[in-house]
Amino acid sequence: MxxxxxxxxxxxxxxxxxxxxxxxxxxxxxxxxxxxxxxxxxxxxxxxxxxxxxxxxxxxxxxxxxxxxxxxxxxxxxxxxxxxxxxxxxxxxxxxxxxxxxxxxxxxxxxxxxxxxxxxxxxxxxxxxxxxxxxxxxxxxxxxxxxxxxxxLTLRSGARPGDGVWVTGSLGGSIQGKHLSFTPRVAEARFLVENYPVKAMMDLSDGLGSDLFRMAESSNVAFHIEEELLPIDLMAVGEVDRETALTRALYDGEDFELLVVLPPSLREDEVVEKFSSRFNCGLAIIGTVVDRARGISLVRKGVETRIREGGFSHFGPA
Ligand SMILES: [Mg+2]
Structure with missing residues (x-):
């Protein structure tokens, strides 16, 4: 011991x-x-x-x-x-x-x-x-x-630099109630794998600011996430300032949305339209897969800031 x-x-x-x-x-x-x-x-x-x-x-x-x-x-x-x-x-x-x-x-x-x-x-x-x-x-x-x-079959390990990073639904504020009543994205995931060559996928259980790191490790890549593209849930926005809402979207956890990696060749507007005509749930591109060495970053008006690894972790440190 x-x-x-x-x-x-x-x-x-x-x-x-x-x-x-x-x-x-x-x-x-x-x-x-x-x-x-x-x-x-x-x-x-x-x-x-x-x-x-x-x-x-x-x-x-x-x-x-x-x-x-x-x-x-x-x-x-x-x-x-x-x-x-x-x-x-x-x-x-x-x-x-x-x-x-x-x-x-x-x-x-x-x-x-x-x-x-x-x-x-x-x-x-x-x-x-x-x-x-x-x-x-x-x-x-x-x-x-x-x-x-x-x-x-979609694993966490298939993301490659240049691919697009997408999420279903919206992120953050789950603790206000969604974590007890969410609909698992079974139908949405099936639609994606039946219609597109999904490269990698995982569900967001610990928060984007933690789960991105899990997928990065599996695929040996990193991610650049565009801050203004993040679909922040209204429950996370509430009465708080933009920074706090962003922190919630990254670290609250229990969103139970899908983190999806699709090839860069797909037309964003076509994918979004096809998906949203079918489901009561959004699908948004939030960034790109980059080389491992470039790090996991949030890009705000062209300026990269490293995303701190956080989110929910049992037993303390991640
Ligand atoms: Mg999972």
């Missing part, structure tokens, strides 16, 4: 440590480190996607501030968002719950109603799970299986 605490190293370095301790199976094409694992199917055709998320009372929700329905919705929504990020469709999920003995049955019924209604929307079956007693608050863990055609 080294004596280091997990709060000293942070979530991302902790994941790096885990990666050294386990091994992905022979049929695993992509293991730890993307939005979902990718497993080859021996009978060919479709690839299997596999992902899980855990929601913990006090970390992801507060009992007084979220309804059980919303907690259920969010617990499945996070994983569906990861399946979407891979370009796939969800097929089945298992739900495991740790609940204090004194929790009312009606609470869990409502929680399951939230899970069920979201699952129905995307044709995802709820096929099992586990329920145990928790001595320290409510914990919900959802694992989702999905599938995607080999040629439509």
């Amino acid at each position: 080294t004596g280091r605490k997990i709060s000293d190293i942070g979530e991302f370095r902790l994941i790096e440590e885990f990666k050294k301790l386990v091994k992905a199976g022979q049929r695993t094409l992509v293991g730890i480190g993307d939005d979902a694992a990718v497993i080859e199917n021996p009978r060919g055709g479709m690839l299997t996607l596999f992902t899980t998320d855990m929601l913990v009372e006090g970390t992801h929700f507060e009992l007084g501030r979220a309804t059980p329905y919303q907690i259920g919705w969010k617990s499945l929504g996070c994983s569906l968002s990861d399946i979407a990020a891979m370009g796939g469709l969800p097929s089945a999920a298992v739900v495991s719950i740790g609940a204090p003995g004194e929790l009312e049955v009606e609470f869990l019924r409502e929680l399951y109603r939230g899970i069920h209604e979201l699952a129905e929307r995307f044709g995802c079956g709820i096929v099992g799970g586990d329920t145990v007693r928790s001595s320290n608050g409510l914990v919900i863990s959802v694992a989702v299986l999905g599938e995607v055609e080999k040629e439509k």
Whole structure:
């Protein structure tokens, strides 16, 4: 034992440590480190996607501030968002719950109603799970299986200098409510992979100011983001000044929008028009992929400022 605490190293370095301790199976094409694992199917055709998320009372929700329905919705929504990020469709999920003995049955019924209604929307079956007693608050863990055609799989690693960087929807202010009621961008992601040669994709769970760094590492590139192109959510703008709204858009987290990398050859107006005629959600180009050495920057009136790596990180430092 080294004596280091997990709060000293942070979530991302902790994941790096885990990666050294386990091994992905022979049929695993992509293991730890993307939005979902990718497993080859021996009978060919479709690839299997596999992902899980855990929601913990006090970390992801507060009992007084979220309804059980919303907690259920969010617990499945996070994983569906990861399946979407891979370009796939969800097929089945298992739900495991740790609940204090004194929790009312009606609470869990409502929680399951939230899970069920979201699952129905995307044709995802709820096929099992586990329920145990928790001595320290409510914990919900959802694992989702999905599938995607080999040629439509979108990883974090495919971005190349010159490509365009796009996001769906708007960023920031999720804590005002969207984080409990967001619609995972499953349909939007499918539309993108079915119509365009998507180079890389991930979902924005920790905030653009953190997730850009994850994709940059996977693709070995950097990004230049044009500040004035960022679609800042009205909830982040509120009554605050431009700087504060920008900080929220970069670092609030839990946007559950898609960060999408498309080849430079596409016509922006055509893509936007086709997308917005179909969805109740925006799609905007926000910058370009650049060489790794140029760094991850925000460009404001032609002036580059390095983006500080931030956003939500479990256990402290990123
Ligand atoms: Mg993700």
